[in-house]
Amino acid sequence: MNADRLPGAFPDIAQSWSALQSQLPLIPIRNEQDYQTMVRVANSLADHLKGDEEDPLANLFAIVTDLIENWEASNVTIPKAEPREVLRHLLETHGLKQKDLMGIASPTVVSDILAGRRAISKKVAKALALRFHTDVSAFL
Numbered sequence: 001m002n003a004d005r006l007p008g009a010f011p012d013i014a015q016s017w018s019a020l021q022s023q024l025p026l027i028p029i030r031n032e033q034d035y036q037t038m039v040r041v042a043n044s045l046a047d048h049l050k051g052d053e054e055d056p057l058a059n060l061f062a063i064v065t066d067l068i069e070n071w072e073a074s075n076v077t078i079p080k081a082e083p084r085e086v087l088r089h090l091l092e093t094h095g096l097k098q099k100d101l102m103g104i105a106s107p108t109v110v111s112d113i114l115a116g117r118r119a120i121s122k123k124v125a126k127a128l129a130l131r132f133h134t135d136v137s138a139f140l
Helices: 010-023 032-049 058-075 083-093 107-116 122-132
Strands: none
Touching: 032 058, 083 107, 083 122
């Protein structure tokens, strides 16, 4: 195979890409609507993977999350607010519900945090920072 050429003919690749796009909207993120679409794709993939890095879709999940991270780095700002308000903002921005943070804290704990009945622990703050790709200080 010539090192300068991709395997397969581009008409075949275009047809395969079109078929994939009809099943999964894998798109560049150019605006908020594209961002929300990709967040939904990432959440669906994350639900499917359940931590299995050997899953054939793990690389696709990595690509989608890279697109999201690149968009967020340039377009999403974290408000200077109380940690619970930062969490509320990020949940809304990412289109997530309290139950979507199950691996970090139970929905009851998240509800207590958002209602101001409980502070965010250091352990939960670290996990939230990893989940939302932000500094842990936003949650402390």
